[in-house]
Amino acid sequence: MGSSEPTLDDLLQDSKRKRNPFVPLGALVTAGVLTAGLISFKRGNSHLGQQLMRARVVVQGATVALMVGTAYYYGDNPWGSSSTP
Numbered sequence: 786m787g788s789s790e791p792t793l794d795d796l797l798q799d800s801k802r803k804r805n806p807f808v809p810l811g812a813l814v815t816a817g818v819l820t821a822g823l824i825s826f827k828r829g830n831s832h833l834g835q836q837l838m839r840a841r842v843v844v845q846g847a848t849v850a851l852m853v854g855t856a857y858y859y860g861d862n863p864w865g866s867s868s869t870p
Contacts, residue, residue: 811848
């Protein structure tokens with residue numbers, strides 16, 4: 786009876802996901818651009834600050850797209866339904 790049930794090691798090994806090294810890099814770039822934009826606003830350069838805030842949105846969107854693309858590449862569906870055609 787106990788031999789047909791999966792062990793804890795089997796369950797943990799199956800659910801292990803591969804990590805994309807570019808996602809932490811994207812998060813770091815996003816935080817850097819956000820910090821630079823906030824510093825620019827504080828120093829009074831609102832034009833540069835606005836451009837950096839727009840750049841932050843672009844970098845953040847690219848990071849999210851990279852996360853979703855990686856999930857699809859490795860076979861996970863980020864929206865819940867696991868049936869694939």
